[in-house]
Amino acid sequence: MHNFLPFAYFEGQFIPFESAKLSIATHALHYGTGAFGGLRGIPDPQHPHQILLFRLDRHCKRLSDSARFLQFDLPASTIESIIVEFVKKNQPTTSFYIRPFVYTSDLGIAPRLHNVAKDFFVYGLELGDYLSPEGVSCRISSWYRQEDRSLPLRGKISGAYITSSLAKTEAVGAGFDEAILMNAQGKVSEASGMNVFIVRHGQIITPGYEQDILEGITRDSILTVARDLGIPVVERPIDKSELLIADEVFLSGTAAKVTPVRRIENYELPSHRPITDKLREKLTAITENRDPQYQAWVSVVSLS
Incomplete structure (x- = not known):
């Protein structure tokens, strides 16, 4: 309700x-x-x-x-x-x-x-938490992310979300919380309405724009904050196998904020997530206007 x-x-x-x-x-x-x-x-x-x-x-x-x-x-x-x-x-x-x-x-x-x-x-x-802050389970969807050559993926076009809806319902019906979609080249693209990040060997890795992802604003915020914190960031294609052996996996979006992934298919991921936790704490402080470095990101509306 x-x-x-x-x-x-x-x-x-x-x-x-x-x-x-x-x-x-x-x-x-x-x-x-x-x-x-x-x-x-x-x-x-x-x-x-x-x-x-x-x-x-x-x-x-x-x-x-x-x-x-x-x-x-x-x-x-x-x-x-x-x-x-x-x-x-x-x-x-x-x-x-x-x-x-x-x-x-x-x-x-x-x-x-x-x-x-x-x-x-x-x-x-x-709206409170869209996904559990304790972590979610993900299924690799049988549905593929659309390609920009057939649909303008730089926009949040409503018709495009039939694929997200199919993938989400398929995942929930199979006992998972969320879906991860691959693109037509078989590389990781995004979740049903979130961008995907992995952490390996101290690096944050996320698919680039050429992987048919949405230009996420929370994604951009995370990349900026990570670089400012001195955390190495790489934007490149991600294989499915990398998801399964990553040190950390998390999703980002306006509704989801920063949500850790605890399981993908039948592969349990580490419960120790230092980089995910650091980024989530930092984004929370920024959105609450408690971080002077990023005050330009926060618009203050007076109700009085």
Whole structure:
């Protein structure tokens, strides 16, 4: 059961969440011609009546870029100002998740992006841990990550998430928590909605953009923080066998944050995860605005 925030931004205005309705004939519903973002917000632990948003500018820029694939000109600055007003309107009191969404809003039946109306909405819900912070089990999915030559993987296109949904349900049905998808070349790509990292011999290794991954904002944050901490980072293809003998494996994403992997298939991974734990603690301090070095990553919204 989700606890949705009371107000949504819909069709150019803020209205009660339960009043934001779409027609069953909406173009995006039939063809997956939408794109979404997702960012977390938390009440400032140090200052009442303030909300902290992690890397708001990057999230808005990525959604603006995704909208361009739909031939929709939606400036990042417009998205950002609406999200700030959305937070002020809702006055959240606990950790929450914001879902902005751009979509083809016409009621037509032809699969196209030209001569079709587009729109933008925002809603939110209370959200704690998306995955267990104690660690998750993963299955290697029988479904493969799409290729950029057939689908614009630099955007969070809604239609692309059928593959993630198939992989996630397959994994859960087989008794696992999460799925890891390979790409068409048989290399590790990503999880159902998270980027994948392994640690071997003191190095952090993660698939590069050429492995058909999403350009994750949490991923980028982890790579920056790791380099600043002096931890070696390598972006390169990862074989399935490397997952099974890694010293540490973890997933990253806006919802998942930094989530350790404790088992892949029937291979138990080490429970001692010093690098994963260090990065998770560092990211938590940053998102709570307790790290002066990364204060530029945190947007402060005053509710008073």
